[in-house]
Amino acid sequence: MKQFIICSFLIVLVTACGKNSSKKFSNYKSITPGEQQQETQLATGTYRAIIRPLNTSVYGMITSGVLKVKVDEKNFKINVIMDDAPKVTHLQGIYSGTTCPDLSADTNGDGLIDVNEEKRVSKKLIVPLDNDLSNPETNFGQYPSGDSYTYNKSTSYRDLMNDLYLTELLSGHEALNLEGKTIIVRGAPTTTKLPETVSSEDSLPKNITLAIACGVIERIEDESVIEL
Amino acid sequence: MKSTVTFLILVLFSSNAISETIQTRLHSIINGKNAESDLVRFENGRVAFLEKTKRPLREELEKKNFIEVVMDKRYEIISIKNLKMQFDEPPYFDREATIEERPPYTPTILKDLNEATSMFKRLNANYQRVSLCFNRAHVWSYEEFNKNNISSMKTFIFFTASYINKNRFNWWFHVAPMVYVQAEDRIEERVLDYRYSHGPLLIKEWSDLFVFNKRPCKFTTKFSEYDVNPQTEECYLINTTMYYWQPNDIHNEELQSRYMNNFSKGAVRTSYSEAF
Numbered sequence: 001m002k003q004f005i006i007c008s009f010l011i012v013l014v015t016a017c018g019k020n021s022s023k024k025f026s027n028y029k030s031i032t033p034g035e036q037q038q039e040t041q042l043a044t045g046t047y048r049a050i051i052r053p054l055n056t057s058v059y060g061m062i063t064s065g066v067l068k069v070k071v072d073e074k075n076f077k078i079n080v081i082m083d084d085a086p087k088v089t090h091l092q093g094i095y096s097g098t099t100c101p102d103l104s105a106d107t108n109g110d111g112l113i114d115v116n117e118e119k120r121v122s123k124k125l126i127v128p129l130d131n132d133l134s135n136p137e138t139n140f141g142q143y144p145s146g147d148s149y150t151y152n153k154s155t156s157y158r159d160l161m162n163d164l165y166l167t168e169l170l171s172g173h174e175a176l177n178l179e180g181k182t183i184i185v186r187g188a189p190t191t192t193k194l195p196e197t198v199s200s201e202d203s204l205p206k207n208i209t210l211a212i213a214c215g216v217i218e219r220i221e222d223e224s225v226i227e228l
Numbered sequence: 229m230k231s232t233v234t235f236l237i238l239v240l241f242s243s244n245a246i247s248e249t250i251q252t253r254l255h256s257i258i259n260g261k262n263a264e265s266d267l268v269r270f271e272n273g274r275v276a277f278l279e280k281t282k283r284p285l286r287e288e289l290e291k292k293n294f295i296e297v298v299m300d301k302r303y304e305i306i307s308i309k310n311l312k313m314q315f316d317e318p319p320y321f322d323r324e325a326t327i328e329e330r331p332p333y334t335p336t337i338l339k340d341l342n343e344a345t346s347m348f349k350r351l352n353a354n355y356q357r358v359s360l361c362f363n364r365a366h367v368w369s370y371e372e373f374n375k376n377n378i379s380s381m382k383t384f385i386f387f388t389a390s391y392i393n394k395n396r397f398n399w400w401f402h403v404a405p406m407v408y409v410q411a412e413d414r415i416e417e418r419v420l421d422y423r424y425s426h427g428p429l430l431i432k433e434w435s436d437l438f439v440f441n442k443r444p445c446k447f448t449t450k451f452s453e454y455d456v457n458p459q460t461e462e463c464y465l466i467n468t469t470m471y472y473w474q475p476n477d478i479h480n481e482e483l484q485s486r487y488m489n490n491f492s493k494g495a496v497r498t499s500y501s502e503a504f
Contacts, residue, residue, distance in 0.1 A: 050353060052426055057440040060395050064423055066357070081357060100426050103433075111442070214426070 049215030080151040089145040090187040097123040100214035110197040115209040134159035185213040247301035325492035344428040363503035369470040381406040391462040451479040
């Protein structure tokens with residue numbers, strides 16, 4: 001997570017993290033077809049998360065959105081639509097936690113759930129939803145921005161899994177099962193002065209790491225309600 | 229070359245200046261104090277601001293036609309265009325769904341928070357991305373009544389002009405279904421706002437999502453109390469039965485002493501077609 005955020009931030013600013021990434025990921029190792037088969041069977045399906053606002057008091061908007069994912073034997077297709085978000089870049093990703101944080105996560109009682117408080121609930125980043133889901137050269141790259149955006153990505157399931165393994169977001173034997181996981185969207189306005197009590201990570205501005213929305217991913221049995 | 233550059237500059241400038249276009253009808257206008265812009269409230273729950281110098285735009289608004297409104301990013305109105313109605317006139321006042329005396333209404337009391345959470349989770353998630361809160365709330369209430377025989381309530385929150393001006397907030401009201409829940413020795417009111425909350429919330433928790441300084445909203449039973457006190461509070465709350473659809477239903481009750489005692493078929497049809 002630490003490297004993810006640092007690199008994300010730098011790339012957002014200078015869009016030049018690719019070279020360093022390729023050095024860092026020099027231990028690239030493709031998974032075997034057998035492993036691939038196992039993962040595919042576990043993850044195939046259609047998923048949805050209703051993304052609801054968090055920390056609304058700091059940015060004066062009621063952000064909401066929807067995540068839709070379709071996974072079949074070959075492809076991983078994802079669509080995130082967000083509305084009424086602050087006009088900034090939004091780090092977003094799928095996390096291993098199974099619930100969205102509520103005010104009980106606000107352990108210092110300042111009325112906001114900062115990144116460190118939130119991560120006790122959202123836990124580990126599994127899939128960064130950046131500009132390129134499957135390319136290690138550009139992974140941890142650019143993220144969507146704006147007050148209303150649509151994020152549409154499609155990649156081969158195998159490439160995605162390879163990418164997650166080589167970047168160590170998933171371990172070699174871990175399955176990617178989206179059901180019950182969470183999506184977190186970050187990014188409060190840079191003009192908002194957050195209280196001293198709000199913490200951040202890696203000396204990054206608090207506004208960048210503060211979560212503004214979250215949703216729990218559910219498997220959808222009636223696939224006809226999901227259009228991708 | 230010169231004209232191309234000019235055109236590009238204009239395109240860039242205009243796309244930056246225009247924030248949003250909405251299609252709706254005027255609800256009311258609250259005059260701003262001194263040099264403040266007037267606050268325009270639309271029937272779809274949105275607000276906009278209108279500079280006092282833009283008199284022709286105000287006159288156009290006051291015709292109460294179905295219009296397209298273009299706003300800048302501060303929600304100041306830039307232009308208004310009359311639209312031909314593309315669908316039936318909404319059933320603002322459905323006499324068949326009302327009676328002249330306040331009807332008895334027995335809301336369902338859910339046995340615990342788990343039951344409220346189950347209800348929350350089964351609410352229809354297939355709403356349109358661009359949809360109105362009162363249409364979503366109406367369908368959720370209607371479906372719970374029809375499928376599970378739950379007589380729910382609705383909680384309306386009305387934001388005052390003072391609050392809207394201070395925060396440049398872009399709604400003047402919001403509504404969601406509410407249920408009564410047995411909790412040990414008392415009965416709690418829990419709001420089921422499927423789009424914006426992560427579960428059934430107490431009314432204060434729910435209003436805190438929208439009222440950023442977390443000041444409590446004042447409960448009232450009359451729309452006029454909210455309407456004539458735009459400066460003293462941040463917000464007002466009104467609880468109604470599940471049959472109430474829009475603020476107009478609440479206002480009509482006060483003005484005409486007619487009470488909703490059924491789901492208006494027109495309102496349900498309109499809610500489904502707009503929101504789902």
